[in-house]
Amino acid sequence: MPNLADSGLVTAVRTGLAELADPAKAPEMQRYMKSLMPFRGVQKPARKELATRLFAAHLLSDVNTWTATVLELWRGAEYREERYLAVDLTDFRPYRRWQQPGLLPLYEELIVTGAWWDLVDEVANRRIGPLVRAYPAELAPVMRAWSRDRNRWKRRTSIICQLGSKDDTDVALLSDCVEANVDHPDFFLRKGIGWALREFAKTEPGWVRSFVAAHPGLSPLSRREALKHL
Structure with a gap:
């Protein structure tokens, strides 16, 4: 070829x-x-x-x-x-x-082989995120699958991909991806959970307070980051 x-x-x-x-x-x-x-x-x-x-x-x-x-x-x-x-x-x-759902294999390769926050977070937030907002029917199920993937960077992507979504946040997707990782010991996943919740708290502070209260299994790091400005 x-x-x-x-x-x-x-x-x-x-x-x-x-x-x-x-x-x-x-x-x-x-x-x-x-x-x-x-x-x-x-x-x-x-x-x-x-x-x-x-x-x-x-x-x-x-x-x-x-x-x-x-x-x-x-x-x-x-x-x-x-x-x-x-x-x-x-x-x-x-x-x-x-920018179409067909680019997902490209971005997945960058995430899996990049395997560090400086590369993954840009792709997750600014490439995957807009695709999730534009094509929710196609990509929300993929993010749910990624939230339980063996690869921690795909998991982190599923958690933080909606950072810039504000009122367009798919709340059910955010909840599902966080809940899939509540008990995970990985630092980058715990930090990602706190970051995602903290950003969404700027739009829906009441929802984030309720979510944190309803999930006592959240790590201290995730909880602290989520409630940082509340």
Whole structure:
């Protein structure tokens, strides 16, 4: 099967990051993120400027080329910033019209192989979340399945994918995904539960108070985070 990735964009991203590299910053960035993959030492503002410039200069013609290019950047990454730009490419404005349930396998790969909060949370909140809101019949059952998956990052995604939903929150889905993980010992799931409930408390504080009161099995961390501003 031919590789549909835009090699010009892939090369431009890797070359651009190499030119911006700061070897003095790279080790500290890697330590902070507890990353096995090394960093170039390119901080977020410079990465964002590079992404905007290169993505605009290398516009992709169709969804298959776009998807293949994202995966080429992701799978072939030698530095973590390449993965950050791969995630950025999934949200570049000209391609937002391609956001459909059929992209779920792409995002699932980024979540499972990214396997750390800096990569997973962006995909969960800003890619999966809008799809859940736009296509609830198709994706709510998937999130319920993910909430019980063996992979903790898929579980975390199911819990936090509605962070920005406000009045559009599927309350039954939020409740189901949290309840599936109430007793789970994993820190990232407990923190995710507290985060999701704390954000929803900005919209429905009474519901969150009642939910927390009705679930004494919530970890102290989840409970504390959920009620932080109430």
